[in-house]
Amino acid sequence: MSGEEAGKAKSCEPRPRGRLNRAVWNVLGTFFVVLGAIGIALPVLPTTPFVLLAAACYAKGSERMHCWLMNNKYFGKYLRDYAEHRGMPMRAKIVSILFVWAGILFSAYFFVPVLWGQIAMVAVAIGVTVHLLKLKTLRS
Template sequence: MQAIKKILFLLLGIIALAFGLAGTVLPVLPGGPFYLIAAFCFAKSSKKIDKWFKNTSLYKKYVEAFLQKKGMPRKEKIRINLIADFFILASIIYVDILIVRIILLSLALYKHYYFIYKIKTIPQENPQTKAS
């Protein structure tokens, strides 16, 4: 049973990593949250894979930065919320079950509360100051 759990976490980690990579390239998909999920899954699946992922530049740029600063830039918070809102709104429109619509709306409202009040907004890094 333990081996199956590790394999499932590994597969989920690989899928999350793939979505994170896509999010790094595509402007409509946030990569950071998927890297966080991948880091969690890899830590649960294998020490070797967890160590590998923690040594990648993706981990250092997205996961470690988030964990150390305990926050996100305002631009990233807005982008994540807008994308999530689009999918939640589409789901609310296409689902005809009232309770599901209420749950989706409640999740959307909680998501906004969480992003505004629980995730600290950190200043956006300015590439010009890095070069100096």
């Protein structure tokens, strides 16, 4: 191993070696990017979890697609801040929490007729809220 290779950090999770595995991860990543993009316009569909899933899928499937998403003008800054454990700006936290609760309550009331389903949705909203509140708050 050369000195240059020794200085580079190795990935914690190796990429799948087969083309089929990489293709599956890339298809899933693209699916989650699309859901995240739809979630920008629809308050009942949260954007952040889908974009985070897309980043994780692309990290396993395609370095090029992962770099594209991490440098995307809409999602890149938030993904990098989140990935580097730096946190989120206060405005992003507030907007995220408001949209999560609006979407969950709207969906639970209008689309989920069973009580246990509504309770499960509220539990997810509580979990997401706690997670977002625990993140470090960044100055804009």
